Amino acid sequence: MAARAIWKGNLKLNSTKVPVKLYSAVKDQTVRFHILDVKSKTRVKQHMVNPETDEEVPNEEIQKGFEVEPGTFVILHEQELESLEPEASREIEVEQFVPPKEIPPEYYDRPYYLGPDGDSAAYFALAEALGNQKKEAVVRWVMRKQPYVGAIRAEDDHLVLFTLRNAEEVLSAKDLPRPAGRAPEKKELSMAKQLVELLKGEFDPKDYKDEYRVRVMEFVEKKAQGHKPKLHLVKTKRKAASLDKVLSKSIEALKKHKKAA
Amino acid sequence: MATRKSSKRSASNKGNGNARGARPFWSGTITFGLVSVPVDLYPGTRTNRAPLRMLGPKGEPLSRRYFSQKTGKDLEDDEMIRGYEIDKDKYVMVTDEELERLAPESSRDIDLRRFVDLQSIPPLYFERSYFLAPSEGSEKAYKLLAGTMEKEGLAGVATFVMRGKEYLVAIFPENGILRAETMRFPDEIRSPREIDIPEKKKVPAATVKKFEKLISKHSDKHLSLKELKDEKTEQLLKLVEKKRKQHKDIVEVEEPEGDEGKVVDLMEVLKKSLAGKRKAA
Numbered sequence A: 001m002a003a004r005a006i007w008k009g010n011l012k013l014n015s016t017k018v019p020v021k022l023y024s025a026v027k028d029q030t031v032r033f034h035i036l037d038v039k040s041k042t043r044v045k046q047h048m049v050n051p052e053t054d055e056e057v058p059n060e061e062i063q064k065g066f067e068v069e070p071g072t073f074v075i076l077h078e079q080e081l082e083s084l085e086p087e088a089s090r091e092i093e094v095e096q097f098v099p100p101k102e103i104p105p106e107y108y109d110r111p112y113y114l115g116p117d118g119d120s121a122a123y124f125a126l127a128e129a130l131g132n133q134k135k136e137a138v139v140r141w142v143m144r145k146q147p148y149v150g151a152i153r154a155e156d157d158h159l160v161l162f163t164l165r166n167a168e169e170v171l172s173a174k175d176l177p178r179p180a181g182r183a184p185e186k187k188e189l190s191m192a193k194q195l196v197e198l199l200k201g202e203f204d205p206k207d208y209k210d211e212y213r214v215r216v217m218e219f220v221e222k223k224a225q226g227h228k229p230k231l232h233l234v235k236t237k238r239k240a241a242s243l244d245k246v247l248s249k250s251i252e253a254l255k256k257h258k259k260a261a
Numbered sequence B: 001m002a003t004r005k006s007s008k009r010s011a012s013n014k015g016n017g018n019a020r021g022a023r024p025f026w027s028g029t030i031t032f033g034l035v036s037v038p039v040d041l042y043p044g045t046r047t048n049r050a051p052l053r054m055l056g057p058k059g060e061p062l063s064r065r066y067f068s069q070k071t072g073k074d075l076e077d078d079e080m081i082r083g084y085e086i087d088k089d090k091y092v093m094v095t096d097e098e099l100e101r102l103a104p105e106s107s108r109d110i111d112l113r114r115f116v117d118l119q120s121i122p123p124l125y126f127e128r129s130y131f132l133a134p135s136e137g138s139e140k141a142y143k144l145l146a147g148t149m150e151k152e153g154l155a156g157v158a159t160f161v162m163r164g165k166e167y168l169v170a171i172f173p174e175n176g177i178l179r180a181e182t183m184r185f186p187d188e189i190r191s192p193r194e195i196d197i198p199e200k201k202k203v204p205a206a207t208v209k210k211f212e213k214l215i216s217k218h219s220d221k222h223l224s225l226k227e228l229k230d231e232k233t234e235q236l237l238k239l240v241e242k243k244r245k246q247h248k249d250i251v252e253v254e255e256p257e258g259d260e261g262k263v264v265d266l267m268e269v270l271k272k273s274l275a276g277k278r279k280a281a
Helices: A078-083 A121-133 A186-198 A211-224 A243-260 B096-101 B139-152 B205-217 B231-245 B266-274
Strands: A007-013 A016-024 A034-037 A042-050 A063-069 A072-076 A091-098 A108-116 A136-143 A146-155 A158-164 B026-032 B035-043 B053-055 B063-068 B080-087 B090-094 B114-117 B126-134 B154-162 B165-174 B177-183 B250-252
Touching: A007 A136, A016 A121, A034 B090, A063 B231, A072 B053, A072 B231, A091 A146, A108 A121, A121 A146, A121 A158, A121 B205, A146 B231, A186 A243, A186 B139, A211 B080, A211 B090, A211 B165, A243 B035, A243 B139, B026 B154, B035 B139, B035 B266, B126 B139, B126 B266, B139 B154, B139 B165, B139 B177
Parallel strands: A007 A091
Antiparallel strands: A007 A016, A016 A108, A034 A042, A034 B080, A042 B063, A063 A072, A063 B053, A072 B250, A091 A136, A108 A158, A136 A146, A146 A158, B026 B035, B035 B126, B080 B090, B114 B154, B126 B177, B154 B165, B165 B177
16 A cells, blocks of 8 residues: 655755655554543543642643742743744755764664655665665754654665654663673673574564564454453562573573574 | 553653653563573653643643543543453453463563674664663673673564563663663564555666765764754753743742652663662662
């Protein structure tokens, strides 16, 4: 099924413009539940109340405030918030090109496919050039009144645009202390290395399936037919053994497994 | 994530990842081989640095609550249940306990059965970032795993069930700490063909060369963090400061009692947790 573009714009690189269309690259498959009122089995709604009086406050009376210190708010009016909105624009401005490893995984937010809008020659040429040079473009644009920072990279023949999180939104491991505790011993280190080497492989997405989602749907379907599927009780156990014993046992088991395969 | 019922407390409108409290988001176990490493999971991102509160006409902070459409009354946690809509207005009820029991025990551990090169996972998969901290007693095995992965330049990949949803996850080592990136499953990513984006046409080599030249010219070795600045929030904070100095539109309300509404600094929680002091916090 052809999908509709959610936005159109121009990718701008100096004086060169590449007209593009934006499409969502994801389709959420999460099993969606509604929240119901247990008594009437009808859907619940949300509203804003004053927690002191439990009274509902209608939308038109709600104000927005920024808490400057506990209990003190500066009210921000709709007009003031609107004045902070960026100017509307159809341009995706390229700021710089960097090697992909410069952008850590935690910065990537939502992916979108870019497709050519009209003439596709420039689009495919840019995708090819980005792929050849192994670079990602860092870009800025405004979409639906929101300013975005993003990254564009080539995936096969096409361009993918990611929204990136702001630096302030990401907690950095570099600002955290290394975990406390005794350092592992040499023997343990060499066994751990052996162990991960035995488990080393390629990342192949086809190897992974959401099996739990399937279980939940099967369960829901059975219940819908009036059955009451039995479920097992969950118990949690934890075994303790010395680290090097467990490591050598793991290596043995994996080696055996590899031989058998 | 599956819809969670939130209590009146947690459903208040702070919208800030920081406000969730000092407790871990989830506690579980990483396994590699037969080694198990109990860990606590904390959010690795904050959604909003400058969240706005919803206030009433007199400036009183408001709470978001669920209410019944039938009776109009506010509902407590135990007065609500999840329902899957099988027909219009017809639902199959599913309890928390049933969802919990649907996950086999083996699926609850982050079982690292594959290690891959750090750079080999396409970012299309990355969804959300968490920190894994050693939980009591697991420091040594944790350090061993993190240290080995860092030295070998490897990320671990696994699936596991957490709070009513299965996650595909990649574990990255950094600075002796393990970071978990939850990922999309392959069937959650569309292909260009599915969207009907045209297939590649042959393009003149000269046009490709022209773009390559432009790319080289504007390339930098490093990502400029300046690019990742949140300018909109910066402007909002400036406006707030200006109004504050002018004593304009300021309301003071009595501080709520207890911990409710207290904003917790996630970074501090993490630091304590990594130093093995979570219990004392």
